[in-house]
Every structure is written in structure tokens, then in C-alpha cells.
Amino acid sequence: MSDITFFSVVVPVFNEEENLPVLYDEISRAAAVTGKEWEVVFVDDGSKDRSLDVIKELAAKSSHVRFVALRNNCGQSAAFSAGFEAARGDVIVTMDADLQNDPADIPSMLAEYARGFDMVIGWRANRKDTVAKKIASKIGNRIRNWLSEETVRDTGCSLKVMRSSMAKRIPMFTGMHRFLPTLMKCQGATVSEVRVNHRPRLHGTSKYGIWDRAKTTFFDLLAIRWMKKRYICYAIKEKN
Template sequence: MTNINSLSIVVPVFNEEDNLPLLFGEINKALSSLDKEWQVIFVDDGSSDNSLQVIRSMGEEHPEVKYIAFAENCGQSAAFKAGFDAATTDVVITIDADLQNDPADIPALLREYERGYTMVIGWRQKRQDTLQKKVASKIGNAIRNKLSRETVKDTGCSLKVMDTKMVQKIPMLTGMHRFLPTLMKMQGATVSEVPVNHRHRQHGESKYGILDRAKATFLDLLAIRWMQSRHFRYSIKDRNL
């Protein structure tokens, strides 16, 4: 069993001004009854709307709100990495800012983590997306699993709980946030999947195109395969240090 005393929720943000107060309200509701210290680290990825101003205002009212603001747009992997590096808690939790992930699922993921895993990921059983996105996601998930030798049911779900020290060791290159389960396993993580809710986007627009992401993901898969082929771990029998 693993006891979690503190947690950080890392939220990459790019032009999500209308969703942010709603998201924090739902996170606060989901976590306020837990006997754990928590904070939300919003990472503004060079937003061109009022997202940063909204985050600053929430921070003035709520001490649990922390933020990092990039000078320019760097991408989701960079935003996650900045949040991971800033965390000093037992675990980090990742969640999207678009409200499609449900913060009410976080306690269930934490309970699963405390059973002894070092990573727990959400599995969106009932996707609330267009048919085109559902088909593209299903095909993409199958290809990713095949090429990366994985069995993950839902590689694209952003709702994840991870051991902080372990995830901080991951080499986060552009696009690597899509392969966090594989990268965590390379660090020795034990991974479990938990069914979670999935919702329609309420405000704003999706920040990616299906074809653009497919091209980038294929190149990233080649990088993952190379990393797996060159990865090593060692155990020490004796030392005098």
C-alpha cells in the first residue's frame, strides 16, 4: 500500500479562459473532502486570450492555485514538463483544461494508486467525441500500442496519476506526453487503468487537427521504439560511496 499525503494537479493551458474557473471549481469540489494537501499548477503555454489573467485572479483568491507562464507557445509536452519540475508533492496528476476530463474521477484514481501502483491512467470507455475523432483515436491507439509494444486501452486520456520523482526523470521531448505510460514503465513504473468519465467540450475549440497529430505521432513512435531499444537499467550489488 502507498500513502499519498500531497498532490499537484498539472494543467497545460492554451486559450481556455472560459473553462478555467469551472475547472478549478470542480477540482476544489473533488479534493476538498480528501485529507491531503493539494495544489493546482496551471502552465500557460503562451495563450493569446485572457487565460493568464484569469489564472492570476484565481491565484489571488485561492492559495491552492499556482501558475507558470511561458513567454511563447512551446507545446503541451513542454507545459507538462514545467509542471512536473515545479512539483514537490508525492504525486502529480495531469488533466486537460477543456473540461472533457472529469475531476470527480480523481479520488478513484488516487485510491487505485494507493493500492501500490506508481502510475494510474484514465480509460475513457464512453467517448463524447465526433465519429471521426472516435475512429481516428481507435486506429491511432492500436497503431501506438503495436509499435510501442503496449497494451494501454486509452493512450490519449490526459487524466493520469504518477509518482513525482519518477516522472521528473523522464526525458520529455516534444510529443512525448502522448507516451507517458511507456516512458514511466521504462523507469520501472507499475501501471493500472481505471474507467473514467468523458464529456463534451463546453467552451473554446480543440487545439489540434487529426491529420497533423497523426503525422507527428508516427514520428514520435519511431523515437519511442529507438529509446526502448537503447534503454537500460542496472542494479548495484555492492558499493563503497
């Protein structure tokens, strides 16, 4: 069994000003169900709208809200890295700021984690995306699993629960966020998948183009495949 004392919800943000107040309210309600101590760490990734102002307003109203503001737009992997470093919880929950991930899934994912896993990842069985995006994701997921020698149902779902000490040791590089389960397994992590809710985007626009992401991901996959074969993982039995 894995005890949970305090969990941190890490949320990368880029131009999501309309979604943030709703997201915080939903996270707050979900966190109350768990009965655990919690915080949400918003990482503003150089937003051009009022996202950072909204985050600061939320932080002024609630001691549960903390934030990191990046000087310029560095991408989701950099935002997650900064959020992991800032997180104080023994467990880290990751999710997107676009409201497509449902915070109501957090309690059940934490319960699954508490069964003894190091990581729990969401599986969007009923995705609320365009047909083109669903097809591209399905094809991309199969190729990603094939090249990375994985069996993950939904590698692109940002809703994940991770042991903080292991998440903070993940090697950081651009595109890292797409391979978190594989990078956790390199450390010997046990991983579980659970079905989660997925919702249509109500405000803002997607930050990723389908084909641009596919090209970039292909080269990242080659790096991941190499890393898996070269990764050094050891546990110290004793020392003096």
C-alpha cells in the same frame, strides 16, 4: 501500498479562459474529498486570450493555485515538463483544461494508486467526441500500441496519476505527453488503468488536427520504439 501525502494537479492551458474558473472549482471539490494536501499548477502555454489573467486571479484568491507562464506557445509536452518541474507534491495528477476530463475521478484514481501502483491512467470508455475523432483515435491507439509494444486501452487520455519522483525523470521531447505510460514503464513503473468519465467540450476549440497529429505521432513512435530498446534503467544496491 503507496502513501499519498501531497498531490499536485498539473494542467497545461492554451486559450481556455472560459473553462478555468469552472475547472478550478471542480478540482477543489474533488481534492476536498481526498482529505490530502493538494495544489493545482496551471501552465499557461503562451495563451492569446485572457487565460493567464484568469489564472492569476485564481492564484490571488486561493493558496492552492500556482502557475507557470511560458513565454510563447511551446506545446503540451513542454507545458507538462514545466509543470512537473514546478510540482511540489509526491504525486502528480495530469489533466486537460478543456473540462472534458472530470476532476471527480481524481479521488478514485488516487485510491487505485494507493494500492501500490506507480501510475494510474484513465480510460475513456464512453468518449464524448465526434465520430471522426473517435475513429481516428481508435485506429491511432492500435497503431501506437503495436509500434510501442504496449497494451494501453486509451493512450490519449490526459487524466493520469504518477509518482512524482519518476515523472520528473522522464526524458523530455516534443510529443512526450502521448507516451507517458511507456516512458514510466522504462523506469520500471507499475501501471493500472481505470475507467473514467469523459465530457463534451462546452467552450473553446480543440487545439489539434486529426491528420497533422497522426503524421507527427508516427515519427514519435519510431523514436519511442528505439528508446525502449536503449533505455538504461538501474537501481543502486549500495554505495560508499
